[in-house]
Amino acid sequence: MDVFKDTAAHLSFAADKMKKVNLFDTERMFCDVYCFEPGQTQTAHAHKGSDKVYYVIQGRATISIGTDTREVGPGTAVLAPAGEEHGVRNPGPERLTVLVFMAPKP
Numbered sequence: 001m002d003v004f005k006d007t008a009a010h011l012s013f014a015a016d017k018m019k020k021v022n023l024f025d026t027e028r029m030f031c032d033v034y035c036f037e038p039g040q041t042q043t044a045h046a047h048k049g050s051d052k053v054y055y056v057i058q059g060r061a062t063i064s065i066g067t068d069t070r071e072v073g074p075g076t077a078v079l080a081p082a083g084e085e086h087g088v089r090n091p092g093p094e095r096l097t098v099l100v101f102m103a104p105k106p
Helices: none
Strands: 019-025 030-036 041-045 051-058 061-065 068-072 077-080 086-089 096-103
Touching (some): 030 041, 030 086, 051 061, 061 077
Antiparallel strands (some): 019 030, 041 086, 051 077, 051 096, 061 068, 061 086
């Protein structure tokens, strides 16, 4: 396994829906980069036994955790605790890239 990754080299966008690009995948966790065009969303959902961390790399994100929704920018980390509904939207006008960690792996 390559333990060093250039995140920017792995970015991939699609016009029809946000893209998830896996960077690391082990028995215990995964790390992806999510790529959103303006207006694209990750539908709100929950993971019963796993925590998720979103870290905004580029662009602006509207992130909902439970009943709390905020617009955040680069350098912001957001925790979605296990069992808590969460989702992401790119309000635009630029592309959004988010680094995502989840453990334990579902």
